[in-house]
Structure formats: structure tokens, C-alpha cells
Amino acid sequence: MSFDTKDYLDRRKEIVDRSLREYLPPHKAETKLHQSIVYSIHPGGKRLRPILCLAAAELICGSHKNVLPAACAIEMIHTYSIIHDDLPSMDDDDIRRGKSSNHRVFGEAVATLAGDALLTDAFSLITEKLLEEGMSSELILRVISIISEAAGSRGMVLGQAFDLEMDEGEHLLVNEISNTYLMKTAKMIEASVLSGAMLAGAGEGELSRLKSYSEKIGVAFQIKDDILDVTGNHDATQESKGKNGEKKHTYVSIMGVQASKAKVSELTNQAIGELEGFHKTPNPLREIAIWLSEREE
């Protein structure tokens, strides 16, 4: 049976978009703060993280229907991180996903607050809506723990702090770059996959293999972004520019394009290897890993 990954992703994106519109209704944004929130949430980007959350749930129990609040909360956290990352004091980006970045429209103060609100509201959403979905309190707490650990000072935020320091010129080891990518990008991808799987009833062994899968596709995803910045028709304004606009070290700037491509393939193959114990064909997580490694934007 052939699997149309593009079609799969489009349909899941539609589901995520619909849920986000339900949880954060655009027409109800009355204050400037809420308009700023809604501006960055809709229409949003690829919705990769929530789709991974849905796909992991489908892999475990065949359905994603109870995990949508977690998936959307993760997208809210991703969106907050982008709003703050674009601020003048951080990466200073004027354009995001083809439109003006949040602070260019609403000002730095409101953009900062919109990010703060999205991060905070994500935890309200998980708590309240997962209870409504009939999830057990124990499981919801585990999901909150996983997501907050992945997003906090030992996860994504630490990765962002490392990233700020990767100015070109400084000597940097490739391990330091990989570790930054693990923190900055892979941790939240891991939280997406694990929370979906966990809410769908995955056992500890399954979670352990999915953790390993996620770390590998997370780092591969970030290296692939670096490659597309150099070679492709990528929206190249986001990833490679440092504070004050100077260039930053990336995996590609240190290892070169060929070695970087080889690394993406290697990580992707290792990630797929972690899925061997799951007897589901087609396996959406396998197909997404391949699609991510081959994408051209």
C-alpha cells in the first residue's frame, strides 16, 4: 500500500488548524494582546509538532481524537518561542512565514506579552481540555511534566540561549552545535511525539524507542533547515542570522553541505530503525521522518 505523505500532512494540518481556531477564535480577539496572539497562531506554519503528536497517537492506538489539546498546546508553545526569537534583542527578524513578524505589527512590548500569554495559556489548555477528553489526571500531569521540561531551562530555552552565543568567529565544536540543536529543536519534537503516544496508552518500552526516534529526527530537522538556508528555496531569513544581523555558526558552516546531507540521512535511518518494534504499516512516523529529510522547503 502506498502512502501519500503530503496528503497525510495536509489533512492533519487541517485538523490542527480547526482545533486552534476553536481554542483561540480569531473573531473573538478584542484586545490588542489577543489580536497579537491570533496574528501569530493563524494561519501559522507547517504545524509539524502537533502533527507528530497526532501521528504518534495514531501509531499507538489508531486514533488521534483525544490528543488534540496537547497537540495545540505544543503549537502554542512553539509559536511563543518564535515570537520571542524574532524580537530585536534576539534574532531581530522582520519577516516570519512571509508576513511581518509579530513585533513589527504590534510593537515589542505587546509581542513579548503575546509570547508570555501563549506559553501560559498552553498549560491552561492542556489541563482543562484533556480533562474534558476524559484523560486521567495522572496522564495529564505526566504530559505537563514532559512538555514543561522540554520547553524550560533544561530544554528549548537553554537551546535558545546557546544559540545566541553561536556567533561566527568563535571556535565551536560540532558537538556543541549538535547539543544546541538537541535542546533548541529536538526536545519539543520529542515532547510532541511522547505526549501523543503517552495519551494513546503507549508502554514504557515504546516511549523509550519513540524518545530516541524523536531526538534523531529533531536534530536532522534542524540540520536540514541549515542546508536549505544555503542551497534551497527556503525562507532563509530565520535561522542563520545572529543578533545584530551577523552570521552565525551552523552545522553546515562547520561541516559543509555534503557532510551535513550525509548526517541527515544517517540520523533519519537511525530514527526509522527505532520504529522497527511497531507493527503498523504504513507507519506515519516513518513516512514523516523520510519526508522531513527529503523536503525542499
Add this chain to the structure above:
Amino acid sequence: MSFDTKDYLDRRKEIVDRSLREYLPPHKAETKLHQSIVYSIHPGGKRLRPILCLAAAELICGSHKNVLPAACAIEMIHTYSIIHDDLPSMDDDDIRRGKSSNHRVFGEAVATLAGDALLTDAFSLITEKLLEEGMSSELILRVISIISEAAGSRGMVLGQAFDLEMDEGEHLLVNEISNTYLMKTAKMIEASVLSGAMLAGAGEGELSRLKSYSEKIGVAFQIKDDILDVTGNHDATQESKGKNGEKKHTYVSIMGVQASKAKVSELTNQAIGELEGFHKTPNPLREIAIWLSEREE
């Protein structure tokens, strides 16, 4: 029996400080991000919010020992809000609690991330440490829900957004000021009291009265701050300055000092009235309400 409120607050502050040092150990801050976090957490300020959390627990069950993770998480959220509030794009304050504000020491980017991390890590702390304290998952989820609602886009962050718009010159109704204070300050004070009481086993009727108590002391607290900015030996750099340093509307600037003092007394008396059903003497929440209304700094 006489109650030494100052001594009570000092002892509770010591307990909170000790717990915060345990949860966020200063000597383990290896990265710049963690140094920035630790810089704003220790020694901190009055610790009013966590003390209220402890006091509410004591009122309900005579002990505060299981609520410390919630109390400290609330202080972390308060600290994040201060770091972001001091940023140049927001209130642009160079001094906080007698020392340089976070971004003056660590730069805007790291300060922004330190705030983000404190907010996120607060939810990790509540989840993990309250479970260790033997609290039920249902109760922990209720606490997370209360705190995230109070801190998010319908609570503190909305209050901050309103606050940014309170530039002098614009016509403003006193109701709008009161509503801003309710959001910006009282919501998190309410979350502090309610989470302490809830974890100590308070019933719905008790929670409802404590909610009303908290709203009143929260608004009174902010008006008292305004009064001290004008009359007192207050660290006046924080509250009355708008973006770009221009003056902002406050309750006092609209109503005058005398009417503001009368409002603080009225709200404090109403708050104390809400405590009548609690048969504990001395009642620490009553004494704190009085102390807050009479403080001179």
C-alpha cells in the same frame, strides 16, 4: 493573644527563601541563562505571594508543609513577570530592588529567556514536587489550572497589556484602573491564596470567600503602592513610569491621595469581612491584610 505580623512574615520569608534555594540552587548556575535566573530569584523581594500561599494553607489545616512547591512556583512566575516588565520595550527600568535590573546585567536577550524559563519551570516544579509531597493528581491539576488562568491572557498578562496603554493624557475611568489592577496584581495574589487553601483541603465555600478576600487585598495592595510612590520612602522607580519614561495614570493620579487611602481601608475591611467564617485566632490572612494596608514601603 497578640500577633507579631512582622515576625510572622520574616519567618515565612525564610522558609520560602530556603525552598527556592533548594529548587534553584545558586551555586549550580553554570550557564549564563541560569545565572540570570538565579540573579533575579535570590534574594528577591518581600515574597508576599508565596507567604500568602503558606498562610492560606495554615488557616485551613494548621500547616504549610505540603504547599511549598506551589508557593515557590508562584514566586517564579512573579519573578518572570518582573524581569519582562523591566525590559526597555516595557517599563524600561534599570533598577529593581536596589540592584541593576536583569537585562542591565545579562542583556535583553538573556533576560527575556530567563523570564521564559522561570515561567515554564514553574509548571515543572508544581507537577513534580507536589507529587513528591503526596498530593493527589486531581488537586495538582486544579492548582495548575488556577495558576495558569491567573497568569495568562485573561489574567496577569492582560493586566500588563492594559497597563502599557495607561499613558497619562488619555482619558481613563477609575473602573478601568481598578480592572487593570485586578488583572495585573490581584489575579496572582488570588491564585496564591487559593492554591494554598486548596492543597490544604479547603471546601468550595471557603474557597469562594478566600477568592473574594484576595481580589480585595490585591487591588488594595496596588493602590497602596501608588500612594507610597507619591508620599513615601518607596522604591518609586517601578510602578508609575510608562514606556519611554513618561508618567502613567494611576489610581492616585485620578482620585487623589486621600480618596485612595480611603479606598485601601475600605477594601481591606471588606477583605477582613470575608474571613469571618474562619474560626482561627489569630488569623494570619487577617493580619497580613492589615499589615499590607499600613505598610510604609
